[in-house]
Amino acid sequence: MLKAENSLGIIFFPAFDWAISPTHPEREERLLYTQDQLREEGLFDIEGIREYKPEVAETLDIERVHFCFPEAEAVATRSHYISAGGAIKAAELVMQGERDRAFALVRPPGHHAMKTVQGSRGFCTINIEAIMCEYIREKYGPKRIAIVDTDCHHGDGTQDVYWHDPDTLFISMHQDGRTLYPGTGFPKEAGGPKALGKNINIPLPPGTSDAGFMKVMEDLVMPILDDFKPDLIINSAGQDNHFTDPITNMNFSSQGYAALNSMLKPDIAVLEGGYAIQGALPYVNLGISLAIAGVDYSHVREPGWNPEKLKETDEIMDYIGTLCEGVKEIYFNPPTKSNEGVITGNWSVRHRNIFYDTEGFTESQTESLLLCDECRGLLKVETQKENGPMGFGIEIPASACDKCRNTGYSLLEEAQVKSRYRYMQMINRKDKDYLRYGF
Incomplete structure (x- = not known):
């Protein structure tokens, strides 16, 4: 056998x-x-x-x-x-x-x-x-x-x-x-x-x-x-x-x-x-x-x-x-600079249009990474489905420093006050805190 x-x-x-x-x-x-x-x-x-x-x-x-x-x-x-x-x-x-x-x-x-x-x-x-x-x-x-x-x-x-x-x-x-x-x-x-x-x-x-x-x-x-x-x-x-x-x-x-x-x-x-x-x-x-x-x-x-x-x-x-x-x-011998995105202040920013071929629509997205000397950085995403409402996402990585963690919550609160986004989501891997808001 x-x-x-x-x-x-x-x-x-x-x-x-x-x-x-x-x-x-x-x-x-x-x-x-x-x-x-x-x-x-x-x-x-x-x-x-x-x-x-x-x-x-x-x-x-x-x-x-x-x-x-x-x-x-x-x-x-x-x-x-x-x-x-x-x-x-x-x-x-x-x-x-x-x-x-x-x-x-x-x-x-x-x-x-x-x-x-x-x-x-x-x-x-x-x-x-x-x-x-x-x-x-x-x-x-x-x-x-x-x-x-x-x-x-x-x-x-x-x-x-x-x-x-x-x-x-x-x-x-x-x-x-x-x-x-x-x-x-x-x-x-x-x-x-x-x-x-x-x-x-x-x-x-x-x-x-x-x-x-x-x-x-x-x-x-x-x-x-x-x-x-x-x-x-x-x-x-x-x-x-x-x-x-x-x-x-x-x-x-x-x-x-x-x-x-x-x-x-x-x-x-x-x-x-x-x-x-x-x-x-x-x-x-x-x-x-x-x-x-x-x-x-x-x-x-x-x-x-x-x-x-x-x-x-x-x-x-x-x-x-x-x-x-x-x-x-x-x-x-990796490159010293990413070939995607531009540096704006303390953020590395990528603007992208992503085509969903299975369903036939385009998503417009701005992804921003907070450049931090102490951790891998806070991630922010602003996105809009073609002719649809806007969404906002924040990800705090598990290794985040306190500064990035606090900035993430501040940005989420600011987004809620502005009421610019219909959908908001936080992925907080550091504290295992996962939040979602929709209007």
Whole structure:
């Protein structure tokens, strides 16, 4: 009988009652075929691998991470709460020592959901990895966390959530944004003024296959992780780099995904994208599960896999080698100034227009970080949905000094007096004080 080298918990949530539309790529069948495959292959007959049911996240879990306007309950459905709860369940299995590792096979996904949420974009509404990570920090204390996003699309939402956090290393390896949604994720996006070099983007050329991804892992990702020394490694496990995916242009395989996870050794993996529902997801999920558990995955084969035919050109490999050297420099010798935002007095200010492609509206946002010599700084957000009311958010980080904490409350009181904003929200991680006002 096979035995897992690392005990593994797998959490399923296909979200039977939720889809953007009945024929949309992000629908329940994404996990139904995987469920069948894992059971048919006898995954749960392996000693040490066990299936678990998800929990249901609370509104507080969401509001610990996001400014939600008008409120979390208005933008997120019950399925979103359970998807986030599935990620939290994975975290609890690992943090409490019941399992060595965990894989949350849940939907809807979340890595395009930014700090401020007014609807859905890129099939995502709330950021389930960030909700999980901040749940861990709230319950188990400060942690250095590395999130390695292997989705084919740049994880712009996770990047935004952790843009100012020096204790979270975000690494996104994705198809070049010049060729794919959301059009971001370039090396120059290195992080906010207090977290420069902690945001690592690796935009790969279309046609990248197993050899290219493993070169990135060996030459770039693993050296950075060895230096950062995270307490936890999270794989934001998007699977749309697969060579059969209908909406991307990469040539990764189930063997490649398994080898990547075997090298990465994530404590927790959380499913993100992947839309080749029958020909890829069941095999990729099986390969990842076996790799994380430390079980031989060499027999996993999806239909149509031909390594020689899928192999990238020498030109692509040369390009990836040059890219790795340049990106490595950004981490080990970060720039002295963020390329986004302008300094206005004691504030670093970014003005942005964020398009919610799933729902077809634009959010106008001004984000301001108070530049503090004693802590990572107070975050202020002013936002307006297209033709809608204004929202105001204040975040006091867990490490905030007394000056930033007091300034945060003063700004909130001032906003209430002005009555300029219909919706206001405070995230006070220092005192675990979470406030929301609406008119």
